[in-house]
Amino acid sequence: MSDTKRVYRFGSDAGGADITEGASSMNYTLGGKGANLAEMCRIGLPVPGGYTITCQTCMEYSSAGNVWPEGALAEIEEATRDLEARMGKRLGDPQDPLLVSVRSGAPFSMPGMMDTVLNLGLTDASAEGLIAQTGAPHFVWDSYRRFIQMFSDVVMGVDGDLFENALTEKRLVAGVKTDAELSADELHELVGEFKRIFCEHVSGEEHPELIQNGAVAFPQDPSIQLKLAIEAVFGSWMNERACIYRKANGIPDDLGTAVNVQAMAYGNKGETSATGVAFTRNPANGARERYGDFLVNAQGEDVVAGIRNTVPIQKLAEYPALKQAADDLERIFQILENHFHDMCDIEFTIEQGKLWMLQTRVGKRTATAALRIAIEMVEEGLIDKETAVRRIDPAQLDQLLHPQFDTSAKVEVLARGLNASPGAAVGEVVFSSDDAVAAAAEGRPCILVRWETNPDDLKGMVAAEGILTSHGGKTSHAAVIARGMGAPCVCGVEAIHIDAAAKEARVAGTDVVLHEGDIISIDGTQGIVVLGAVPLVSVELTGDLETILTWADEIRLEAGSTHPYHVRVNADNPEDAELALGFGAEAIGLCRTEHMFLGDRKQLIQDFILSDDTRVREDVLARLLAVQTEDFLKMFRVMDNREVVVRLIDPPLHEFLDAPRELEVYLTKREAAGAPEEELAGLRARLRRIDGMAEMNPMLGLRGVRLSFVFPELPLMQVRAVASAAAALIRDEGLVPKPEVMVPLVALASEQVQMRAVCEQVIDEVAGEYGVALDIPVGTMLELPRACITADEIAQDADFFCFGTNDLTQTTFGFSRDDAESKFIPIYLHKKLLDVNPFETIDKGVLELVRMAVEKGRSVKADMHNGVCGEHGGDPASIKALFNVAGVDYVSCSPYRVPIARLAAAQAKLEAEAGAVHLDR
Structure with a gap:
């Protein structure tokens, strides 16, 4: 037998004494539900007795092909006997039966994603005994029909609609609107009908343990009920909805779920009983008020399933028979908040006036509520500012940037x-x-x-x-x-x-x-x-969000810090730049000059690339210089005294040219229309030229720094536009522009050497023309593995590094980023070949290349500045890894992700200070 402990006891016994073998810190072993049940016992709250089967047992069972680990069933049997002794009742006892719930409970909250079975232990004999013992046939038959339906659906996979249809028909015949209005006799009849449905839809070949007298029968042995129910809850860890939820919320698949077997507390024992779900604060807006719903004479599933319209929790005390329980609940609300220092989500049942706590956990909340609760708890002295900043999920801030109705x-x-x-x-x-x-x-x-x-x-x-x-x-x-x-x-x-x-x-x-x-x-x-x-x-950054982000900025940019964590923005026009400043960006980490060639200007760049006429190309360059200079004048005005990293032209050549097949179709139509021969000759020449420039793999072809060597006039024009705009603002407007020129897709140190020489020559010429001093750093965009490996060589002639992690991921994996995400990455994720999409969250191999390049660059220039401007610059998990593992100085992201990056950067700084730096992938 294994020495591994698989079962942990918790809860009150029949005499009110408590036992607990777990604690809230054991959520990876006991699941969130089991750990918090144990914790509630530890602080003296009323919790029905039970035991928790560990998450590890679930994974061992699943990994072995649904075979129980050695000794597990024996330990569960021992825990069941112990629970019977503590409660003074026995499962299946025909006079005074113990009834239990069997609930899932993963390490992370997954509300509604896995399965639960209630009222387990009811049989024909124990139902009759329970009626004799309680004198409440309506309650017993109601509980039994619920158990049959839930066991059939959850454990045996029988279509739940079959039971709902029978229930609806019974209500129609009885002339009532709700289940609670059915008589005890009608509920008894439903029990028989539900058992008939069970027998018709369960296979005896698959479940020989259910065969009695040669035919399938609803199990009358509680030990069989319990074993099958536990197995079903284990199995629900891998059901479709649970898998989808874990993927959407970044929860690993290898954690498993615990199973909590707990004595039932009944909220459906008449008007002195109730059940509900509540939050210690409002999870929608964060208001310091009780929030939730309850139902009188009901079970918990009725509340969360939405099958009956519930009553607000504030009205619980208005029911005389429930007043004491309401007062007890209010007291427990405060105990939980003071203990967990957070808003709590609870499930409770009142059984004949007695309040029982069935669950608590840190409650899910909207972004608005998360901010309000965190700030108020700081004001109340429950938590400090650092804890408040840690507590906000950066990705959740998207909610606050989501649209609202236009009030006009x-x-x-x-x-x-x-x-x-x-x-x-x-x-x-x-x-x-x-x-x-x-x-x-x-x-x-x-x-x-x-x-x-x-x-x-x-x-x-x-x-x-x-x-x-x-x-x-x-x-x-x-x-x-x-x-x-x-x-x-x-x-x-x-x-x-x-x-x-x-x-x-x-x-x-x-x-x-x-x-x-x-x-x-x-x-x-x-x-x-x-x-x-x-x-x-969209909403603006004001109020609570501004407060939290201000606290986050204080943390990540702490005065005197040897390594502040900076946040920049990717912006290509003055409008985006201004928007980003409003969102708290400190500078521009990437200005993509090719985006300035779109729209009407695309024709200009096409004419330059395709023309063999020197005068045409010179005219185009002059026009491009004028418009780009004007662009940079506007950008540098908005970003006065802030860095603006300007990347020289980068994308594949084909992005500037007409699609050849579309041009071919247009040519054919013009031929059919009898267009002049001069026009047709021009179109044919244009098509030949474009076809002659076609590449098999454009993303690895004529782009980046390679364009600057094939078309050397382009970088000259662009650097002149940058320098001229900066010089004009210094001389004429007294501003302090801070442009930085970045050379893209460098693979060789020699490429950087020659491009730097070109850039510095133009900058010096412009400085002389305007009579001003220009200090414009020239850096490198590292997007290729070779560049990272030889970063110490490139650093000799680079003033800064910025990592284009989109292309670096593409070239490290050999994945085409234009195709992989639609063609095979979803399959890789499904088959667990990849844990995450590497274009969304940085891969550890790519991260290692960034770390290596940062280290090599600083070995040459100790003050070498390093940033990241790919999509990973806006992903919270990537941000933490880039700062804490790779050691970059800043991340740069799209304007609407700047608030997310500010918060994630602060959390990264707190993790680094706490020594909690690690990368899971």
């Missing part, structure tokens, strides 16, 4: 619901998850409209711009998942009556019928639905 737009509200997740969205109505995925794949923004979402809808929720449901509360599945994703969501819009089969929805009180494809707008901040498209606007 006239809006007529079609329907109202709950403001479940903030932000606004506009899109086509779709009624299924698959339709949402299909619409997104075709580039059609959509709103997923559902009665209520369930975990199987996750892929559609990810694909949709926003989510609208006609049922469910603020803690329903749709609300919780949408908030976690940062997607706008409006829940509980009762006026919308959905016919998913017909793909339409009628809006009560109006003559409006929404059909698939109709455009609607939703505002998850206000909880409203609008017919048609409402103009959207």
Whole structure:
């Protein structure tokens, strides 16, 4: 037998005494749920007794092909007997049975993604005994029918709609609206009907342990129920929705889920009982108020499933029979916040007036709420500024940069619901998850409209711009998942009556019928639905976000720090530059001059490349010099006294030229139209010239510094434009421009030597012409492995390095970045050949090349400045690795990602100071 401990006990026994063998620090062993159950026991909260089977047991079981590790079943059997002894009840006892829940619990919160089984231990005999013991047949038959349905669906894979249809039919026949209104006899009849459905849809060949008297029967042995339920919860770790959720949230697949077996507490024992989900603060806006829902005479699944309209948690104390429990809950709210120093999400049950805590965890929240809660907890003395900055997820800031309804737009509200997740969205109505995925794949923004979402809808929720449901509360599945994703969501819009089969929805009180494809707008901040498209606007960096980012800047740019972490922006025009300054960028880390050649100017660069006429090329260069000089004048004015790294022309030649096949088609049409021969001759010559310049692999062809050697007039013109703009601003306007020239795609030190000489010659000429002193550094863009390996040689003639990690990733892997992400990277991710897309989060091999180049460069010039301006400069995980592992001085990213980079850089600095520097990939 293995010495590994697989089961940990927790909770109160029948006499109120507590036991715990775990703690909140053990979430990788006990899962978040199990670790926090143990922690609640440690601080004296009322928790029903139970035990936790470890995450490692799940992975061993799964890795062995669903074979139990040696000794595991025996340890679980021992823990079950111990739980029976502690509770003074026995599973399956026909007089006074112990009933348990079997719940999943991963190290990271995955709400609704894995499976749960409630009321386990009910059998025909124990149900009758429980009725005799409680005198509550309605409660017992209600619990038994729930157990059969859940066990059939979760454990045996029987279609849950079969049971829902039978339940709906029973309500119709009885003439009632809710399950709770069914009589005990009607619920008893449902138990028989549910067992019949079970027997018809479960295979005896696959489950011989369920055969009794030659036929499949619902299991009457609780030990069989328990074993199968635990196996099902283990198996749910790899179900589709859980895998999608982990991928979307960056959770590793090799952690596994724990299983928590816990004595049941019943919220469906009449009007003195209730169940609910609540947050210690408002997870939508961060207000210091209790937030959540509860139901009287119900079980927990009723609240989160959205099948009944819930009651706000603030009204719990208004029920006389629940007043004491409400007071106890309020006290526990404060205990939890003071203990965990964070907003907590809890699940509770009140059984005949007695409050039981079933779960707590750090609650998921919107970005708005995260900022407000962090700031208020600093003000309350619960946490410090550093903890507040650590606590904000940089990626979550995207929510605050998401659009909102334009307040100047006239809006007529079609329907109202709950403001479940903030932000606004506009899109086509779709009624299924698959339709949402299909619409997104075709580039059609959509709103997923559902009665209520369930975990199987996750892929559609990810694909949709926003989510609208006609049922469910603020803690329903749709609300919780949408908030976690940062997607706008409006829940509980009762006026919308959905016919998913017909793909339409009628809006009560109006003559409006929404059909698939109709455009609607939703505002998850206000909880409203609008017919048609409402103009959207983005928010500004003010209030709480500005406060947190100010704290982040203090940390990353700490006065006296030997290595401040700087954030720059990739900007190619004055508008983007001004926007980025508003977002807190310190400088421009990449100005892509080729972007200045787009639009009407593209014809100029084409004429230069394709013409053999010297006068034509000279004329084009003169015109380009004029417009580029004007461009830089505007850019340097906006960025006065801030660095602007100007990259010389870089992209493959074909990006400036007409597509040859399109030109060929145009030529054919002009020939057919009888165009003049002179025009046709010009077109044919142009086509021959473009075909003659075609490359098999343009991304590795005539581009970057190579263009500057094939067309030497181009870099001369560009450097002259940069220098002339700087000189004019110094002489005429008294400004302090700080341009830096960067040579792209250098592979050889000799390329840098010659290009630097060209640049310095032009800069000196312009300085003399304007009568000013110009100090314009000339650096290198490292995008090739050879350049990184020989960085010490290149550094001899480079004033700075900047890493183009998009191309460096491409050339390190040999992946075409234009093709790989659509052709095979998704397959590599699915097959676990890659952990992450290396074009999104920097790969450890690419990171090592950057680290090596930084080290080599500084071995030649100790003060060599190093930056990163690829897409990785805006990815939080990459930012932390680039600063802490590679040792760069700054990252540069798109304007809208600057706030994210500022926060991630501060968190990187805190991690470095704490010695927590590592790279998982």
